[in-house]
Amino acid sequence: MEHEVLTDLFAKMLRIRRFEEEAARLYTEKKIGGFLHLYIGQEAVAVGTISVLKDTDYIMTGYRCHGHYLARGGSARAGMAELMGKETGCAKGRGGSMHFFDVERRFMGGWGIVGGQVPVAAGLAFAEKYKGEDNIAVCYLGDGAINIGAFHEGLALSALWGIPAVFIIENNQYAMGTPLERTASTDDLSIRALAYPMARETVDGHDIYAVRATMHAAAKRAREQQLPTLIEAKTYRYRGHSMADPGKYRTAADVDVWKSRDPIKVLGETMDAQGMKDLRMRIENEIEEEIQDAVRFAEDSPFPAPETAMDYTYV
Amino acid sequence: MEHEVLTDLFAKMLRIRRFEEEAARLYTEKKIGGFLHLYIGQEAVAVGTISVLKDTDYIMTGYRCHGHYLARGGSARAGMAELMGKETGCAKGRGGSMHFFDVERRFMGGWGIVGGQVPVAAGLAFAEKYKGEDNIAVCYLGDGAINIGAFHEGLALSALWGIPAVFIIENNQYAMGTPLERTASTDDLSIRALAYPMARETVDGHDIYAVRATMHAAAKRAREQQLPTLIEAKTYRYRGHSMADPGKYRTAADVDVWKSRDPIKVLGETMDAQGMKDLRMRIENEIEEEIQDAVRFAEDSPFPAPETAMDYTYV
Amino acid sequence: MSNAMLNDSSAQSAVREIQIRDALKEAMTEEMVRDERVFLVGEEVGHYNGAYKCSKGMLEQFGSKRVIDAPIAETGFAGIGIGAAMAGLRPIVEFMTFNFSLVAIDQILNTAAKSRLMSAGQIECPIVFRGAGGAAFQLGAQHANSFEHFYAYTPGLIVVAPATPYDMKGLLKSSIRNDNPVCFFESELTYGMRGPVPTEEYLVPIGKADIKREGTDVTLVTWSKNLFQTLDAAESLAKEGISAEVVDLRTLRPLDTETLFNSVAKTHRCVVVQEQHQIASYGAFLGHLITREIFDELDAPVGLVSTLEAPMPYSKALEVVILPSVERICQEVRAICG
């Protein structure tokens, strides 16, 4: 059992990592356009939190959305095709990197206006409570999103109306080139929750077991007591803000501090230590095949037909 | 000295009270149009806070702005004329009841979008700090304004940038017909300040001496330490939200609880007890004359000329 | 304003005269009875019965689960409504007035309007944003905004702006049943206005304009409460021997070009009446579209009567100058027909 969990978490994180490393390569080859925001380094947050949710719980996040989409079980083929703007993409090429969707799995997207997803995610949870379902909504946002009005309004109403939602600040230490100390007037972002009757937690986002435990408790509070929680997960993005950002505002050493505790590396080593080296290598190969297959699939897929440019504007 | 303060506070509050009682009468006579939001019952907050400010400090508030305008020394004539939309008004009839201005006295207006004045007032204080002046800005808002984005953004940036501003929530228990318990998830509104490194205070808005002491300390913090404060002043409006509101959502008894402690009544009684009855009556007569003169002035004043309708749109 | 009623093409048997606020309440109530997923959220909609009493008694009838008093947090409750719509509910979000929709407009334009295309149809967002637009009497610069064109500009949204009690009820019901996000504009000044409304249930289709008065010399095009001053203008123009046809668009997006073009093709002259400033306005767009599409039908340029180019001053002496008036409509018609 414990082994299965370990293996599963390792596989899910590695799958995200490899998916995005390939995406980065394809971006430099100009096969992917627009902005590409990589989740590399933060995998334990999406995988850890989503691994304790029900399939019927809702998930919504910002534009750095590949990780949550894949952690929720989204297809690598459809994801890669979306990045290339193909008709076979998870949003038929209409959404793009910032706007992945997999509504069947209740992954409600990737949104681009910082903080804008907070009240909307609260609305998903509101609807489940209204319908009498015991599903919750989980909303991911960045450390840069805590100063914007939509964040405050979404939290204030969630607390007031007892909305079964969990809000997760993925504090990767930077908003674009801006380190936290220049935007947050505190290094404990969860204090934003003190303004409302709402629970708050801070967790090491590189410790996937701690992430799971924290999420489990928050989900329970939301599901059983309609008490929302604001979680700050301290994490780090190894790459620039987007592919356009060289990340000059920090040193390689800064990054290495976090890389040395990389959750994928850690879990991989644990597997080896527990005599599951073969299994680990098999998993790595399977993932490699899946990702390469996804790339081929995406490259071979057709672009949307020009005459469909305005489709999906109205029902 | 103590006597002078007492007398001055009594006179300033009574002046506001009588100004608005006359305004209410003129409104029923259709001499005043639009919305008319009366400050009656809250006088101790504006008078108490403004009485400890420097003449060069900035003041900004919402649409319930007559009290702050008059407490700052604004002319009753110009105020009454503004209510009637006359060219002699404090905004030449362009602003109206919700939008009084007296920029010479650094009263920067009455604003109509709930919470919208919060970042703008912070900007006034920002400018004084930028210029190296030791002036502060005081921003008034209602209990209904604490859930809106502009409030959060204004406070977050004020705390982050050390802006010398004081934000005063005039908690008069209602946002229109909505009692606090339906909108705030707490009865201590100052907890909103816990989300930021910012001072907070709660004060009885009917106790004008307590109001002065609280404001004095907050102004000092802002002026000397660039530390903003969020003050909740618990107060009450005796009239409806506006003249259009019969106030059915509460009983006369509810109102009487607060009226029994009415700050004008209390200070008047104190004056009498301290042997200043004659002075009190003289003040009442002077104020009566000033208000009646203001009404006559306003009624006799001309409306703006039609051809000036578009004036002041551009510099 | 009686003109409006007399000429209401929809007036029919079994009718009562009811106020617009009650027509709106009937529409919401009927749809909430019909569909469990419909609910109403906004400031003062419940215990206070609505700032303009459009939801009177609905809290008692449906309870606080479905008639929800919201704090002043338009981005918050508009966003929650959008999320709820994505999750299968059908929210009616009331803005006390559309002046205050501006603090929530990002949610409407960037989330509600775009969600379906961005998800390639995986997400639907059936939601109605309703409230009063435009000026009332002497509410000052910040409470007299006309923003319907900001929404009409935006692909993915439907924008409805009726004038009469009959159209208000029938179109609000259609809006609630529509599967797209809809912005529904009312008017503070006409909530108390009465007009004939059938007792039996009916719908007015979205996207159909209505000829509120027949005429032969000039087509007057308008929407929302300006219909009434336009009808008054038509009445006085008649006395001058100018026969004006009045087209009430009722829906701004999608636009009923057929009814509009047919009328102009008949009269060969057109004047648009709007409570909007001129630049980048909806009315200017109509002027352009008509000219571009049926240029040869026009004997004169399309006229336009608009709000003057200044924020609204409070004084009644100035407000009347800024707003469109019967007199200014007649002047423009004379200029176009002269």
Add this chain to the structure above:
Amino acid sequence: MSNAMLNDSSAQSAVREIQIRDALKEAMTEEMVRDERVFLVGEEVGHYNGAYKCSKGMLEQFGSKRVIDAPIAETGFAGIGIGAAMAGLRPIVEFMTFNFSLVAIDQILNTAAKSRLMSAGQIECPIVFRGAGGAAFQLGAQHANSFEHFYAYTPGLIVVAPATPYDMKGLLKSSIRNDNPVCFFESELTYGMRGPVPTEEYLVPIGKADIKREGTDVTLVTWSKNLFQTLDAAESLAKEGISAEVVDLRTLRPLDTETLFNSVAKTHRCVVVQEQHQIASYGAFLGHLITREIFDELDAPVGLVSTLEAPMPYSKALEVVILPSVERICQEVRAICG
């Protein structure tokens, strides 16, 4: 794009070829040196040198008191800028792009634009809101908005939308010196574009359009980066024997009707090119205005090339279909001239 440069009426002696991002930086830097009250605030404007490097080196030169990195709180820092302007400073507020101005638009339309009229001239609000508008390559639906017309609609605001490095610098300097609130639109796609800019100081006046290419058969009217595809279209139309004059409006509010009408009165035909949807757009307003004011000068209706009526899809295969193109411009011109 070289056309633009060749035809830049402003190109003159002592010039260098510099990028638009540097033209903007020079404008801000010169004005900040000239006037202590001017400061720059926005996301990433300082340590990061601007998301598009338009403020490179300015933090070092002016320090963190005058070049201020703001958190993501557009309503907050736009509002603070407005308050600072009311208190006598002259802020430059950078929106990373105008897509994000939507969460602050209430502050701009309801506070900045109206403050002077509401206070009967007691308050002045000299502030510049600047940033990129319109689409770039494949940024998806939420990052491809054109909102300049929302601001151009609003009395009290000035709206500037230049295209060339020369106009960008000269107009940004004039905007910073202007005593009204100004919205200044740039384009993500052209920050790296080079063009001639004099070494000596100069200003370009607000409210003056510029003829970027002379012609006799048709007037093409545009603004912002669409100038360049319009010039390319004019070039290829020339090969078909159609001589197009290109009017670059540069300022949207106030509009230079004199230059515009004179050109149309000369060519008798007009096509507007805009990166906006059609309904309630700025271009449709131009179409209406020209028709209404100089109807008799027109041999054909005013043409309009717009963004199609859908949110922007991500895929490049679809984006090119939605946006105006040289080919669509030529088609519309042929239709109007045929």
